[in-house]
Amino acid sequence: MPSNGQPSAEEQLRALYENAESTATRAFEQAVSTPSFGALLARSAENVAALSRIGGDVADLVLRNLRVAGRSDITRLARQLHRTEDKLERVLQEIEQLRDELSAAQATASNDGDSAPNGRTAARGSRARSTGTRSTGRSRTT
């Protein structure tokens, strides 16, 4: 309880603590931003990564000798699946593009029938207008 405008013991203790925490925060942030800490961290990361690889290799060796698929075998299979999926994705995109082009060609042919004998010109004009609208839209917003 403050008396005569003086902070209570609890308030003083709290202020002392907050000051200490604030100082520690600044000190630690300064410490971790030094090149020496960076070198320590980098070397530790190298060691942990190397240990991880060695441990993984040993585990895989043990499992393989037990005729059990290890992590590396599963990874190899997963990579093969990924490659297949990559190819499938590209084939799908080609099919979609061809389908879009076919639809566009059919629409153009339909327009040609409607507006013959000047249909070709009209279709080209339509594409040009479409492109023009996009360009106009962009320049309008910029």
Next chain:
Amino acid sequence: MSALADTVTRLARLPANALEYANTILTTDDAVLGASEREAVWTHRGVTLWRYNSTERTHDIPLLLVFALINRPAIFDLRPGSSLVEYLLGEGFDVFLLDWGYPEEEDAEMGLDEYVCDELHWAIRETLRASGAEELSLMGWCIGATLCAMYCGLPRDPGKPHPVRNLALLTMPVEARGSTYARWVGDPAFDVDTVAENWRVIPGSAVDTANKLLKPVTNYWTTYRRLWEGIEQGKSRREAYQPMAKWVADNPNFPGRAWAQWIKMMYRDGDLVGGRARLRGERIDLGRIDQNLLIVTAGADHIAPRPGTMPIFELVSSEDVTHVDRPGGHIGLVAGSAARKEIWPELAEWFGERSGR
């Protein structure tokens, strides 16, 4: 007497508070993230393109959100009432989200080339196909923003208009050589290629530890102290604390090849800002960015410090450039409690003005 009574009351509440504190921390992983319904539009490997359900789409072009590789994109849609996606849906946007997934060892060869030239490019293509639009708005955050900038900085197909009309880059690292990260990994003696090869994918926990070490006292002590104080003062912070704590701790692995490229490009050689960065042999020239451009920077950003985000203004060729600068942190700026009132309306207004036909 009242001080004594106060102390006795606090001591009496101590067991209940301690239990509540422990329970809040122990059940953090049970928190449910996400506020908005969505459906998968496209998947490739572990990557998923989500489209959020909405019946109030009023803008003509869709908005694609892209987050970093080192955290989950759930931060865009954290919880009801605290979700940028929810807000944007309410503002009439057709919102898509690119989710990079959880890379595993089989994804170790995924590089920035694959992320930008394949996954992002294809996600943009699928967004346009699903929405029926010819252009879209692209909003990247953190590394996601850099990937979006790289995409827009690649050479264009001369026969086609660029699919990105509006580009928003939130807290994007551009020149990172002056950052604390650069002091950690910038030393040529640190063999990033060997580390990437040994680890295959950089564990999410390692990335998380590195991020937390930037502010060790704040992350390992102050956060928990504040939680305790909140519980002691009777302010229930569980709903606010748990989703964010769960999101912070959910770090996907960083594919080794992409990580090594990122370190060299951003923290050692400064290739992106220097115009020397290449993806699949194509030079990334940020001068090719001529889209309507929104840059959001945060004054207290320790992940992508503000000075390292500013050079973008000198590099792009956009005529319509808007800069929003606020005093918040890297994540808090857009996902913090004040974001709903302060920055989300600005984002929605900026996109809304530029999303007509």
